[in-house]
Amino acid sequence: MESQFAALLRRHRTAAGFTQDELAAAAKLSVQAISTLERGTRRYPQPATVDALADALGLDPDQRAALISAASRRGKTAAAHSNQSTPPAAASPRQLPFVSGDFTGRVQELSALAEYLTSGSGVHVVAITGMGGIGKTSLAIHAAHQLADHYKDGQLYLDLRGFGIGPPLDPLDALTYLLEDLGETPSADLTVATGRLRTALAGRRLVLLLDNASDQEQVRHLLPGMGGCAVIVTSRRSLAGLGGRQFHLGEPPLDEAVAMLRRISERPDAPEAECAEVVRQCGGLPLAIRMAGARLASRPNWPVAHLAERLADGRRRLDELQLDDSGVRATLVLSIEQLAGSDDPVDVQAVTMFALLGLSDCVDLTSALAAALSNSPEPEAVVVLERLVDVHLLNTPGPGRYRLHDLVRVAARELAEQMLTEEDRAEAKTRWIKRLSAVVWKASEYIGHGVTREGWLQPEWLEGADDLTSQDDVLLWLDVQRSNLTPTLQQAVVDHPEHAVQLAVGLNAYYALRRAWLEWLQANEAVLRLATEGDDRIAEGLVLHDLGAAHAELGNYEQAVDPLRRAIVAAEASGDGNLQALCLSSLSHVLERTGRIAAGIPYAERAREIGLRLGIPPRAAWACLALGMLYLKTDAAEDARRLFNEALELLVDPGQERFRGMVAQNIGVAYREAGQYDVAAEALRESLELYRAAGAAISQAEALNELGRLCLAQGRYEEAVEYQSEGLAIAGQYGDWLCEADIRQSLGEVRRAQGLLAEARREWRIALSIHEQHNTHAAGPLRALLNSA
Incomplete structure (x- = not known):
């Protein structure tokens, strides 16, 4: 254990803001002498040396006496005490360090601290916690200075060295310093010393600033038992078990x-x-x-x-x-070294986890991501993540979600490069990408791959998602990871290109289900170069098709044309007729949306011919649907009806009810847009019955919404409300928030048509909140609708 003189000298030097060189110059001593005294190599300096140090440090009489006492530990102190006829007067310490002139802001925090520490009676304890460099000590010192008039018996300051060079200050040593500073006799027994401190503080009103605590156990023995003192503790570690008020300090405005x-x-x-x-x-x-x-x-x-x-x-x-040797990196390193030197195995694991988290570009660092990176069970990963939260190297914006401060992320990456081999880093990233890909393809399997994707899929891509045993489990997992999908994919393009295209193509089903069109677009843009420069023409065709389809879903029809044309070329080169028909149908739809009806017809006809020739009813039916919609816009009503009927007749086999319902629904929408309301109603009712037969609840809700829109177009508002209310109940029952938002938006249009603008705005606000919560592209148009209504 270091000498009390060494620790006391270092504490006074630090409080005065001196380096060892500066103190040596002020005291007219050598730098080597100061270093020797602070290391404890020279434990009992000469009185002249102690006086020179006290003068240079500007110590008050009580502080000077304590320093002299610590320098004469061999018996001089005891002799001095034995010659005293009366007990020493109670010390009134004034130990707070200098208030930095560049301290700015923290107005709300200072106000809250002052209000708590000056209200009521009894001991007030407040813990200011936060990451290294966030300004805990500056705030605490500033607050303590402002409280000087309220706590007239002085201010004690003690650096507990919880995060720094060397071990944290032992509670007994801390008690010794505090007792000496108060003019009390220390004790070599922890329990006795604790009691003496509480006795000494019981009759005083002073501020005790315990800076840089390692944990709550280090602090417990230093707290007053009663009286009117204020205790301010700062720490990088959570002190929730300490009692009192907890102030977590974040970035300033x-x-x-x-x-x-x-x-x-x-x-x-x-x-x-x-x-x-x-x-x-x-x-x-x-x-x-x-x-x-x-x-x-x-x-x-x-x-x-x-x-x-x-x-x-x-x-x-x-x-x-x-x-020099101070700065952000040095501050963060202290937190890491404190964990690395701990006897707690969770602390040691936290160091490795911290480095692994630095490998990821994801903003939200979920427990699933951490588990994959560390190759550990998710519950175990959560324990380690929470330890990083405790020492404020991570923050947690919500349950199961963690984030690194931008500068902390840089430090984590540096640590990863230092402590992990290149092979270890690559394996950790690969584990996460494979896990994500497995879940994505499992979602695609539940939703339906499609003929081409199913043939292209390799069975091993599904390995690693066996713990997710239902579609709800898979979708919930992906919903939690959604913000990580695009960053992971973009990182995979650089680090693991062999997995990137596989992941992007697999995301089609999930993004389509969640209508995350912008994210779908970004995913395919990220891998486009890899797909077009590679040797796999099926992969190229799928990426180009999905890129065009994403543009179309976002309403960017002109931008969809070129990738879909290129997708057709890639599909032809691949020899996959189904992919070719898919791309042809999609291009015909895009051309129809841009008003180029005549140009779209040949593509739809080719898609129909391929689907019939290959004997793939769904593909041929979808082409017939697209072709019929084109003919309907050329006033070739009979040709359109013939093609619509053909599309439905291709889907008569058992098990095809849901797909047949989708075709019927699209036929109904096409006729509604053409103003043929009776035919539209017939098709939409047929789609509803087909969905009921297939047990497709959400599809029923969508068909009911389309029937409501039809009634709106006809001016039958009450019927529209009935249909959409029934659909809304189904969407709510099954928790489909996108369907609910769609129906509420349509219902708002009905209410506006009825002249009930307040009710319309209510429905639109709910729909907007849903879209904002789930970050869909529909939020923008809804805001515009609300602003214009």
Whole structure:
């Protein structure tokens, strides 16, 4: 155990803001002498040395006496005490460190701390926790200074060294320092020392600032038992079990962060946009902003925008935010080293997990992702993730979801490169991609691959998803991971191109079910180069088709034409007739939507011919449907009816009721758009009956919604409401939020037609909230609808 003099000297030097070199110069001693004293190699310096140090540090009489006492441990203290005829006067310590002149903002936090620490009676304990560099100590010191008038018996400050070089301060040593600073006699027994401290504090009103605690156990013995003291504890680790009030400190608001940067950089008029970009690159972390401001202050000819450009390079961002041996990297390393040196195996596992998380580009770091990266069971991964949350290397925006601060992510990547081999990193990423691909293809299997995808699928791609035993399980899993799908795919294009196309093609079914058209578009754009430059023409055709289909679903019909034409060429080269017919049908639909009816007919005719020749009824039926819709727009009503009937007659085999219902529904919509309401009603009622026969509940809700839209077009508003209310009940029963949003939007249109604008806006607001919650492209048009109504 280090000497009390060494620890006390280091604490006073740190509180005064001196380096060892600066203290040596002020005390007119050698740097080696200061280093020797702080290491404890020289435990009992001469009185003249102690006086010189006390003068240089500006210690008050009580602090000077405590330092002298610690320097005369061999018996001089005991002798001095034995010669005293009266007990020493109670000390009134004033130990708070200097208040930084660049402290900015935190107005709400300071107000909340002051309100809590000055209200009522008794002991007030507050724990300020957060990641390294977030400004816990600065806030605590500032708050303690503001409380000086309320707590007139002084302020004690003690660095518990929970996260730093060397071991955390032992509770008994901490008690010794505090008792000496209060003019009390220490004890070598922890229980006795704890009691003496509580006795000493019971009759006083002072602020006790316990900085940089390692955990709550280190702090428990240092808390007053009664009286009117305030205790402020700071720590990177959660102290929820300590009692009192917990303050989790996050990033300051942008305006406060910009003001801090301007003040530290000595550029009060620096452009706000450029300052905001520097703050963004710093992740809003006060320590990083302070480093950035200091760098600008020392380089007065640098524009703020230049530093922002340098910080934009993630590979050297931490280098830019480092000054000497202090900075963001050094601060984060202390948290990691504290975990690595722990006796708790979960802490040690957390270090490896932290490095593995740095391998991922995903914003939401779910427990499933962590389990795959670490090759561990998901419940075990959750325990380790929560430990990283406890030490504020991770934050958790919601249950099962975790995030890395931008600068912490950079540190995690650096750690991954240092402690994991290239092979280990590649294997971890591959495990996640394979897991994701297996679940995606299992979803496709439940929903229906389609003939081409099923033939292209390799059985081993489904391996690794056996724990998800139902369609609901699979879809729920993917819903949780949804924000990770595109980043993982984009990362796979670079790291594992052999898996990227496989994953993108498999995503078709899930994205189509969730109508995530923009994400579907991004997925296929990400792998387009791989697919077109590879040797697999089926893969190329599928990616190009899905790219065109995504554009079409987003209403970008002109942009859909070129990829669909290229998809037809790839399909022909592959020899897959089904894929060729699919692409031909899709192109004919897009051309029909752009008004190029005559140009679309030959493509639909070719698709029909291929489907009939290959004996694939669904493909031929879909082509007949597309061709009939084209003819309907050329006023060739009889040809359209013939083709619609042919499409339905191709789907008479048992098990095809749902697909036949889809064809009938599309026929009904086409006739409604053409203004042939009686024929439309007949087709839509037929689709409803077919869906009921197939047990397709959500499809029934969709057909009911289309019947409601038909009634709206006919001016039969009450019937429309009946149909859509029935559909809404089904959607709610089965939890299909997209179907519910669609029906509510349609119901709002009916209410507006009835003159019930308030009810219409209510339905649209609910629909908008659903789309916003699930991040669909339909949110924009709904906002516009609400703004115009």
